[in-house]
Amino acid sequence: MTAILTDMVKGGRAVTRVLLLAVCAFGLVLMAKGAVIPVKAGLAQILLERAFDASRVAGRPLRPWPWADTAPVARIGIARLGVERVVLSGGSGQAMAFGPTEMPMAKDSRVTIMAAHRDTHFAFLADAKVGDIVTVEPVKGQTRRYRITGFRVARWDQFAYPRDPARPLLGLVTCYPFDATERGPMRFIAWAEAL
Template sequence: MLSVTTQHQPQPRMRFLVRVLLIVVAALGMWMAAQAAVIPAKAVVAQFLLNSAFEASQTTGTAQKPWPWADMAPVARLRVPRLGVDQIVLSGGSGEAMAFGPTVLPGTAAPGQPGTTVLTAHRDTHFRFLRNLEPGDRISLETRRDGFTEYEVVGTEVVRWDAFSIRQAAGESRLALVTCFPFGNQAPTPRRYLVHTLRSQSAN
C-alpha cells in the first residue's frame, strides 16, 4: 500500500490575515515617511513665503503678512556673512513667529532705529548659530525702510532670564541676539545666551 503525504495548505483565513498585516505595515511605513517629509517641506514653503512677503513690504513700504492668518510680518533680514546665515526677522514676539524665524522682542527698538534692538529665536533652530559667533564677526540687518545697518559682535554672556539686561549708552545703536542656554538641550532652562553687538563705525 502506498502512503500519500499531504502538505497542509494555509487556510484562506490565515492568508487573508497575513495579507492585511502586510498592507497595514506598508501603509504605516508610508505614513511615517510622509510625516517626516512634512516638516522640511513646511519649512521650505514658509521660507519662500517669508521672503516674498519681505520683498513685497520693501516695494509697498508697509508690512505684508506671509499668509492671511499670520499674527506676524517680516520686518528685517538678518545676515551673518562668515557663517552663511540669512534669515527673515519677524514682528510680534509670539510663539507662532518664533516657529518660523527670529522675532523682535516687544518693548525694544525697532530694527534699524536708534536704541537697542533685541532679537530672540529658538536655540535648536534659527539661533543655533549663535554659539559659533565670535567677537569681530559682522552682522547685517536690512529693513524695508532704512536699508542696511552693520553691527559688530563685541561679546557674549550667559545670564538668568530674570537678570537679563541690555547695556545702553546715549547715542549708541546696539543689536542683541538672545536664545535659551545650553545649546543642544531641550529641557526648560532659566539661562539665556546673549550676544552683544555695536553698530559698526563704518556704518555711522
C-alpha cells in the first residue's frame, strides 16, 4: 500500500512539473510576441527614414516596403523640442500606425492638415508652445517654416479650417486629452502660419 501511494505521489509530481513547464513555455511565447511589436515599430521608423531620403533623391514618394499602402511625403520637426517625424501619405488609420499622415486636401488649398496619434508620433504637441517653429521638408520642393500661432480643442465633428487664409496654414491634429487611455471625440489642433 505504501509503495502504491509513493508511486502516485511521484506520478503527481511529474504531472505537476510538466504542467509548470507548459505554463512557463506559454509565458515565454507571449513575452516574445509582445517584444516583437516594439522591434517592428523601431524597424519601421528606420525604413521610413530611408524611404524619405530615397524619395527626396527621386523627387517623388517611394514606399518604405513593398506591401506598404503609404509613402513618405514630408518630414516635420520642432527644433526646440528635438523632434522630427516622417509624414506619410493618405491619412488612413493604417498609415497613422507608423507616423503622422498628411490629410488629402484640394491641390489649390493654402491649408495643410497633418494628423497622428497623441500617445506616439504627436505626443510632443503636449509640450509645444505658441511661437515654436515647425519645419516641413517635403519630398519634392523647398523646406517651409511655420510659426505656431495658437491651439484649439474641438470635437472631431466640429473641426474646421479657414478656406482661404491670408498666409499658408499648417494644422497639426491629434486626439485629446493627451493622457487619456480610451478613444474620445475631442481633438487638439496646433495652428501654425507660414513664415
